[in-house]
Amino acid sequence: AQSVAQPEDQVNVAEGNPLTVKCTYSVSGNPYLFWYVQYPNRGLQFLLKYITGDNLVKGSYGFEAEFNKSQTSFHLKKPSALVSDSALYFCAVRDWRSNYQLIWGAGTKLIIKP
Amino acid sequence: DVKVTQSSRYLVKRTGEKVFLECVQDMDHENMFWYRQDPGLGLRLIYFSYDVKMKEKGDIPEGYSVSREKKERFSLILESASTNQTSMYLCASSLTGKGTEAFFGQGTRLTVV
Known part of the structure; x- marks a missing residue:
């Protein structure tokens, strides 16, 4: 079955430190992966989002994500966390079996402490 | 700037009432979606529509119906609200295509008492 897992309910990071929010997926064929806040x-x-091409994808607010096909992961990263990054983060993957709807992870709460 | 607008941020309704949640997008997107968000459960798809007057059930359609009479508007209807429908409701829209992202409204927090 196609699925997305965010193994951590909550991630705590000190301001200025690098952050990682984890996402792993299970899909048949090429994955189309997304991060939302x-x-x-x-x-x-x-x-x-990752569609194809470079495994390192850059996005909004200084975030980036690394696609790793062998580990079936798409972890969200940022080199230096800000307090304003505190939010709920969702990973999602396209499900080709159901008209390309999005399958969502349960979400990870990111808390950045000053 | 792209925009998806939900008619209400907060709603309080009584058990048994018929409830309408409205969503309008200004991006000429073919696809529109209604999700329900509950803590620890992520987003669950209630219904989606890929064209005017077309609709398909999502994962949790029971107790809900939808209407899409115009391309820009997608309404979610709770036929007879119940307390277990207290939740955050999110509307989204997107173009058709595997690599297209969805755009979300600000959400409607519905409380049924």
Whole structure:
């Protein structure tokens, strides 16, 4: 079955330190992967996506993600965390079996401490 | 700037009421979606529409219906609201294509009492 896993419910990082939010996937064929961010009581905002090509994808707000086919992972990263990065982060993958709908991870709460 | 607008940020309704959640997008997107978001469960798809008057059930359609009479507008209807439908509801739209991202509205937090 096609699926997405975000193994950490919460990640705590000190401001200025690098951050990583993990995502692993299980799909047949080529994966189309996405990261979104949700600030409190708001809708989701698109951060970045991997379709094909370079394994390192750059997105909004200084975020990037590394696609690793052998480990079936698409971890979200940022070299230096800001307090304002504190939010809920969702990973998603296209499901070709259901009209290319998105399959969502459960979300990871990122807390950046000053 | 792309925009998906949900008619209400917060709603409080009584059990048994018929509830309408409205969503409008200004990007001429073919696809529109209604999700429900609950803590620890991520986003669950209720219904989606890939064209005017077309709709398909998502993962949790029970207790909901939808209407898409115009391309830009997608309505979610709770036929008879129940307390277990208290949740955050998110509308989204997208172009058709495997690599296209979805754009979300700001969400409607519905409380059924």
